[in-house]
Amino acid sequence: MRLAITIAVIGLLAACGRQAPAPPRQPATPAALAAHSAEFRREVIEVVEGVHVAIGFGIANSILLEGDDGVIVVDTMESAESARAVLTEFRKLTDKPVKAIIYTHSHPDHIGGAGVFAQGAGEVAVYAQRRLRANMEKTSIELQAAITRRALRMYGTQLSPEGVVNLGVGPFIDIRDGSTTDTLQPTREFDDTLEDTVAGIRFQLVHAPGETDDQLFVWLPERRILLPGDNIYKAFPNLYTIRGTSYRDPRTWADSIDRMRAFKPAVLVPSHTRPLVGEPAIAATLTDYRDAIRYVHDQTLRMINLGRTPDEIAATLKLPAHLAASPWLQAFYGTPAWSARSIYAGNLGWYDGNPSMLKPLPPDETARRMVELAGGVEALAERIDAAERAGEHQWALQLSDYLLRVQPDHAGGKQARIAALRALGEAEANPNARHWYLMSAGELAGEFTLPGRIVTPTPAMLARMPVARFFDGMAVHLDAEASADTVTAVGFEFTDSGERYTYIVRRGVSEVVPELRPDADIVVRVSAQVFKEMLARLRNPALTIAGDFEVVKGGKLGFVRFMRLFVPVEG
Numbered sequence: 001m002r003l004a005i006t007i008a009v010i011g012l013l014a015a016c017g018r019q020a021p022a023p024p025r026q027p028a029t030p031a032a033l034a035a036h037s038a039e040f041r042r043e044v045i046e047v048v049e050g051v052h053v054a055i056g057f058g059i060a061n062s063i064l065l066e067g068d069d070g071v072i073v074v075d076t077m078e079s080a081e082s083a084r085a086v087l088t089e090f091r092k093l094t095d096k097p098v099k100a101i102i103y104t105h106s107h108p109d110h111i112g113g114a115g116v117f118a119q120g121a122g123e124v125a126v127y128a129q130r131r132l133r134a135n136m137e138k139t140s141i142e143l144q145a146a147i148t149r150r151a152l153r154m155y156g157t158q159l160s161p162e163g164v165v166n167l168g169v170g171p172f173i174d175i176r177d178g179s180t181t182d183t184l185q186p187t188r189e190f191d192d193t194l195e196d197t198v199a200g201i202r203f204q205l206v207h208a209p210g211e212t213d214d215q216l217f218v219w220l221p222e223r224r225i226l227l228p229g230d231n232i233y234k235a236f237p238n239l240y241t242i243r244g245t246s247y248r249d250p251r252t253w254a255d256s257i258d259r260m261r262a263f264k265p266a267v268l269v270p271s272h273t274r275p276l277v278g279e280p281a282i283a284a285t286l287t288d289y290r291d292a293i294r295y296v297h298d299q300t301l302r303m304i305n306l307g308r309t310p311d312e313i314a315a316t317l318k319l320p321a322h323l324a325a326s327p328w329l330q331a332f333y334g335t336p337a338w339s340a341r342s343i344y345a346g347n348l349g350w351y352d353g354n355p356s357m358l359k360p361l362p363p364d365e366t367a368r369r370m371v372e373l374a375g376g377v378e379a380l381a382e383r384i385d386a387a388e389r390a391g392e393h394q395w396a397l398q399l400s401d402y403l404l405r406v407q408p409d410h411a412g413g414k415q416a417r418i419a420a421l422r423a424l425g426e427a428e429a430n431p432n433a434r435h436w437y438l439m440s441a442g443e444l445a446g447e448f449t450l451p452g453r454i455v456t457p458t459p460a461m462l463a464r465m466p467v468a469r470f471f472d473g474m475a476v477h478l479d480a481e482a483s484a485d486t487v488t489a490v491g492f493e494f495t496d497s498g499e500r501y502t503y504i505v506r507r508g509v510s511e512v513v514p515e516l517r518p519d520a521d522i523v524v525r526v527s528a529q530v531f532k533e534m535l536a537r538l539r540n541p542a543l544t545i546a547g548d549f550e551v552v553k554g555g556k557l558g559f560v561r562f563m564r565l566f567v568p569v570e571g
Contacts, residue, residue, distance in 0.1 A: 054089060058109065067201040072201060073090075074101075075111075078175055078455075098124055101126045103186065105211065106212055112181040112455070127205060154243045155173045158450070166431060182460065205218060208231055208259060228257075235330060236330060254290040266279045295320065314337040368406055374402075384399045393419075417441075459533060462538075474510070487507060522562065
């Protein structure tokens with residue numbers, strides 16, 4: 001009882017002492033997004049002596065630390081091609097060899113060109129937080145198809161140059177037809193902190209989970225230089241990314257920024273957007289950034305406790321005026337609304353508390369009934385067209401969901417949906433939303449189709465990846481319907497690595513055993529490298545199975561049938 005009274009008194013005092021709110025800042029506009037492109041002028045900046053950052057060569061930055069007899073490269077771009085462009089510029093500054101590479105985290109735009117920087121440099125140490133390896137492999141193998149498809153839409157890869165203003169944290173993604181990745185596996189891993197000296201540069205690596213759970217920041221203590229990775233950049237943070245992500249806990253992200261603040265940095269060099277110099281400016285920026293994260297997290301939980309749904313929270317949650325005014329917190333990447341939805345799901349899961357959502361009708365059935373309720377297909381089409389002509393683009397878009405699910409080729413419905421998507425895209429200041437609208441319009445209009453993948457791994461990169469992870473990739477491609485009545489075990493003997501595995505399919509379920517089982521129905525011999533290249537589609541599967549696989553038990557036709565159970569996912 002005393003506790004309740006105390007809390008009530010504190011609340012009353014706080015209410016009495018409130019200042020008048022500052023006038024709200026207007027939402028970001030397409031014009032503001034265009035002005036934001038100045039952040040990404042293509043150049044290599046000397047931030048302070050011996051510290052250079054390449055900006056504008058791709059979506060991310062690459063940072064060069066010059067030491068006595070070598071250099072350290074922090075983050076290595078999204079592709080081998082963009083890495084070569086950056087390395088060419090770095091070589092104009094120094095010809096000292098690359099002694100070490102530091103990955104700030106596992107996202108592909110920070111690790112994709114590592115092999116380029118290490119080429120010809122002898123033994124190059126690759127530093128990373130211990131969780132990076134597993135996260136990197138999960139993205140590149142298990143979720144490659146889905147992440148690729150969603151990333152293409154988010155980054156606007158098929159749009160014309162005029163359609164892409166910028167990406168919010170970079171000018172463009174330097175991935176096109178024929179692009180390759182050359183990621184190196186980490187050689188120096190750590191859990192919480194690691195301190196080392198390379199080429200006379202003393203540095204500390206600190207685990208700082210935020211945008212990823214393997215995020216780190218780099219601290220150069222003698223010069224008070226902070227390299228924060230992606231835990232801060234000049235845009236509202238991507239507490240949730242619409243290309244898809246596991247939960248990003250805002251509390252730990254804010255805690256990581258607090259850990260950075262405690263060092264009192266004098267120089268800040270992010271892995272996206274431009275550097276910031278001066279302790280007061282950096283302290284204020286870091287404080288506002290963590291406050292915005294905590295505000296969105298805490299207020300979302302407050303509204304959850306008040307019984308509000310994700311839709312209700314997303315519609316009402318706004319940053320306070322002083323944070324909304326910060327140039328570092330404009331919604332050019334993440335948004336408070338998307339973040340609120342993610343926080344809800346991250347804490348309570350998918351169920352919003354509405355009993356109608358416990359066992360909802362299937363989407364096709366819901367759409368059929370909604371069309372009937374509207375008076376039929378043509379009646380709904382007229383309503384969609386009227387909404388679009390009235391400028392109610394979001395309503396037209398939502399109504400077209402029902403119509404096109406029932407009649408996907410309805411010409412009027414498609415045209416209205418395309419018009420709504422384009423209108424929403426052109427009016428949108430958030431690049432991720434803008435691109436998704438415009439890409440969806442282009443796809444529906446038949447102007448382009450999404451490619452099956454956007455980058456190709458090099459054979460050298462595949463050689464560095466464990467073969468067990470490729471079996472994980474096979475498991476998520478097993479066609480459950482096609483294998484519903486199948487019970488079989490296939491043994492693999494890898495001639496180059498000496499590894500042996502048995503892959504068991506048991507009525508739609510996979511089990512992989514790291515040994516050759518004597519009861520295997522089929523046993524094949526092949527080099528692990530050939531096997532990886534086939535699964536990565538660097539080799540034609542039919543020709544590879546015919547020419548490179550030796551069947552030592554069972555028949556080759558049976559093995560072909562087995563492999564056909566694993567349906568490759570395109571586009």
